Amino acid sequence: xxxxxxxxxxxxxxxxxxxxxxxxxxxxxxxxxxxxxxxxxxxxxxxxxxxxxxxxxxxxxxxxxxxxxxxxxxxxxxxxxxxxxxxxxxxxxxxxxxxxxxxxxxxxxxxxxxxxxxxxxxxxxxxxxxxxxxxxxxxxxxxxxxxxxxxxxxxxxxxxxxxxxxxxxxxxxxxxxxxxxxxxxxxxxxxxxxxxxxxxxxxxxxxxxxxxxxxxxxxxxxxxxxxxxxxxxxxxxxxxxxxxxxxxxxxxxxxxxxxxxxxxxxxxxxxxxxxxxxxxxxxxxxxxxxxxxxxxxxxxxxxxxxxxxxxxxx
Amino acid sequence: xxxxxxxxxxxxxxxxxxxxxxxxxxxxxxxxxxxxxxxxxxxxxxxxxxxxxxxxxxxxxxxxxxxxxxxxxxxxxxxxxxxxxxxxxxxxxxxxxxxxxxxxxxxxxxxxxxxxxxxxxxxxxxxxxxxxxxxxxxxxxxxxxxxxxxxxxxxxxxxxxxxxxxxxxxxxxxxxxxxxxxxxxxxxxxxxxxxxxxxxxxxxxxxxxxxxxxxxxxxxxxxxxxxxxxxxxxxxxxxxxxxxxxxxxxxxxxxxxxxxxxxxxxxxxxxxxxxxxx
Numbered sequence: 001x002x003x004x005x006x007x008x009x010x011x012x013x014x015x016x017x018x019x020x021x022x023x024x025x026x027x028x029x030x031x032x033x034x035x036x037x038x039x040x041x042x043x044x045x046x047x048x049x050x051x052x053x054x055x056x057x058x059x060x061x062x063x064x065x066x067x068x069x070x071x072x073x074x075x076x077x078x079x080x081x082x083x084x085x086x087x088x089x090x091x092x093x094x095x096x097x098x099x100x101x102x103x104x105x106x107x108x109x110x111x112x113x114x115x116x117x118x119x120x121x122x123x124x125x126x127x128x129x130x131x132x133x134x135x136x137x138x139x140x141x142x143x144x145x146x147x148x149x150x151x152x153x154x155x156x157x158x159x160x161x162x163x164x165x166x167x168x169x170x171x172x173x174x175x176x177x178x179x180x181x182x183x184x185x186x187x188x189x190x191x192x193x194x195x196x197x198x199x200x201x202x203x204x205x206x207x208x209x210x211x212x213x214x215x216x217x218x219x220x221x222x223x224x225x226x227x228x229x230x231x232x233x234x235x236x237x238x239x240x241x242x243x244x245x246x247x248x249x250x251x252x253x254x255x256x257x258x259x260x261x262x263x264x265x266x267x268x269x270x271x272x273x274x275x276x277x278x279x280x281x282x283x284x285x286x287x288x289x290x291x292x293x294x295x296x297x298x299x300x301x302x303x304x305x306x307x308x309x310x311x312x313x314x
Numbered sequence: 315x316x317x318x319x320x321x322x323x324x325x326x327x328x329x330x331x332x333x334x335x336x337x338x339x340x341x342x343x344x345x346x347x348x349x350x351x352x353x354x355x356x357x358x359x360x361x362x363x364x365x366x367x368x369x370x371x372x373x374x375x376x377x378x379x380x381x382x383x384x385x386x387x388x389x390x391x392x393x394x395x396x397x398x399x400x401x402x403x404x405x406x407x408x409x410x411x412x413x414x415x416x417x418x419x420x421x422x423x424x425x426x427x428x429x430x431x432x433x434x435x436x437x438x439x440x441x442x443x444x445x446x447x448x449x450x451x452x453x454x455x456x457x458x459x460x461x462x463x464x465x466x467x468x469x470x471x472x473x474x475x476x477x478x479x480x481x482x483x484x485x486x487x488x489x490x491x492x493x494x495x496x497x498x499x500x501x502x503x504x505x506x507x508x509x510x511x512x513x514x515x516x517x518x519x520x521x522x523x524x525x526x527x528x529x530x531x532x533x534x535x536x537x538x539x540x541x542x543x544x545x546x547x548x549x550x551x552x553x554x555x556x557x558x559x560x561x562x563x564x565x566x567x568x569x570x571x572x573x574x575x576x577x578x579x580x581x582x583x584x585x586x587x588x589x590x591x592x
Binding site: 025046047049051052054056057059060061062063064065066067068069070072087088091092095096097 | 431435448450475483
C-alpha cells in the first residue's frame with residue numbers, strides 16, 4: 001500500500017495557500033525541516049517567522065499577527081503546542097477567538113522511538129476542553145492537504161494534528177473534506193468502529209480481520225474531534241447497537257470520551273474504547289508500541305467481538 | 315520637538331482626572347487594582363493624549379497605533395483613558411467588573427472597544443506586540459506598537475522569549491514601557507525575585523534602553539520620541555514610578571496592589587486628588 005507523510009501534506013498545501021492568499025503567514029519554533037514549514041520558509045521568507053525554541057512566545061506572536069487580520073499557521077510538535085504553550089493557547093487564542101491555526105506534527109505515539117517526552121498523548125483532551133477550538137487529526141496525506149485548506153478558512157482557532165511517520169494513503173487526491181463531517185469507509189451492520197487520525201488505518205486492518213470471521217463492521221473515519229459528528233455516531237448506534245472507538249491518545253478525554261458523551265446523552269449503547277490505557281508509553285517502534293499497549297488491529301477486533309456479545313446479552 | 319508648558323499642563327490635568335476616575339471605578343466595584351493603575355497613569359496619559367494615532371469612532375482602524383497593557387490588572391487607568399476619548403460611554407466606568415458591564419476585571423479585546431489585545435496573564439503582552447509589529451512590517455503599515463509591562467512580569471520566562479524575538483526581528487516599530495513601581499503582590503521585587511540590574515538585562519537582550527522618571531511628563535515625552543526615531547532595534551523605557559502615585563496613603567504600600575478603598579479612604583483619596591491644581 002502506498003504511504004506518505006501527513007506533515008508533508010501540510011508543508012506542501014500551506015505553500016499553495018500562500019500563493020493564493022497573502023494573508024497566510026507561518027510561525028515556526030526551530031523544527032521547520034520536521035514540521036515541513038521549510039517549504040513555506042523558502043517560498044515566502046518575508047512572512048515566515050522562526051521564533052526559535054520558544055513555543056509560548058510563538059503562540060503569543062501568532063495571536064498578535066492574527067489580531068491584525070492575518071491568518072497565522074503555528075507549527076511545532078503537538079506535545080509542546082498543547083502543553084508548553086497551553087495557557088497561551090487557551091487565553092490568547094481561544095478566549096480571544098483569533099484566527100490562529102495550530103498545525104503540529106508528531107501526534108500520538110508516532111514519534112515512537114523518541115520516547116514519552118515527544119509523544120503527544122494528552123493533546124486532544126486538552127484541546128477539546130477549550131471553547132472555540134476546532135480539532136482535526138487528518139487520516140492520510142491527501143486529507144491533510146484538504147484539511148489545511150479547510151482550516152485556513154474556518155473561523156477561529158483550529159488544532160491540526162499531523163503524524164511523524166508515513167501513513168497508508170486511503171483517500172484520493174482532492175478528496176472532499178468538510179470540518180465536522182465524518183466519512184464512512186466500510187459498511188456493516190454488526191458493529192461500528194469510530195476512529196481518528198493514524199488509528200484509522202489500524203482500524204481498517206481490524207475490519208478485515210473481523211470480516212474473515214464473518215463479522216461485518218461499519219468503519220467511520222472521524223477526523224474532526226470537535227465539533228464532533230454526533231449525527232453519524234447516533235446513526236451508527238441505532239443501526240449496529242455496538243460501538244468501538246480507536247484513537248492514538250490517552251483513554252481519557254479524547255475520541256472515546258467524546259463518543260461516549262454523545263451516546264450517553266442520546267442513545268445509550270454498549271461501547272468499548274481502544275486507546276493508550278491511562279499510562280505513559282516508552283520508546284519503541286510505532287506498530288510494536290500499539291501492540292504493547294493494546295491498540296493494534298487484533299485488540300480492536302477483540303473489543304468489537306466483546307461489545308457485540310454485550311449487545312446480545314442486553 | 316520639545317513640548318511647550320501648556321502641553322505639559324494639559325497632560326498633568328488629564329492624568330489627575332484619570333486618577334480620579336480610577337478611584338471612582340474601583341470604589342464602585344469594591345474590587346480591582348488601584349496601586350498599579352495609579353503608577354501607570356502618567357504613562358497612559360502621554361501615550362493616549364499626546365502620541366497615539368487612534369480613532370475612537372473606528373476602534374478597529376487598521377492603521378491605528380497599537381497599545382497592549384501586558385500588566386492587565388492595571389486596566390482601570392486604561393479604561394478611564396478610553397472612556398475620555400469616547401471609545402465607549404463613561405457610564406460604563408461605574409460598571410467595572412460588573413456582570414452587566416463591558417469592562418472586564420482584566421482587558422478583553424472582544425468586549426471593550428479600544429482594547430487591542432486581551433491581557434491579564436502576566437508576561438505575555440510583549441509577544442503579542444511582536445506579532446503586531448511583524449504584521450506592520452509585512453503589510454507595510456507605519457503604525458507603532460506600544461507595550462506596557464509591569465516589574466513583576468520580568469519574573470516570567472515568556473517575557474524574555476518575546477524580548478529575544480523582538481531583537482531578532484530588529485523591530486524598531488515597537489516600544490516597551492516598564493511601569494517600574496518596584497512592588498509586586500507579595501512585596502518588593504528585590505525580596506520576591508530580584509530583577510536588577512534591569513537596564514543591563516534589556517540592553518543585553520538587544521534593546522535601546524532608556525531610564526526615566528515615569529511621573530515626569532517631559533521626560534516621558536522625550537523618551538518616547540527617542541524610541542520612535544531609533545532605527546533597527548526595539549526600544550524599552552524603564553519608567554521609575556511609585557505604586558499608588560497621587561494618593562498619600564497608597565504610595566509605595568504593597569497592600570494597595572489589589573484592594574478597594576472603604577468610604578473614609580475613598581473620601582480622603584478624592585480630597586487629595588481634587589485638591590490638586592494640576
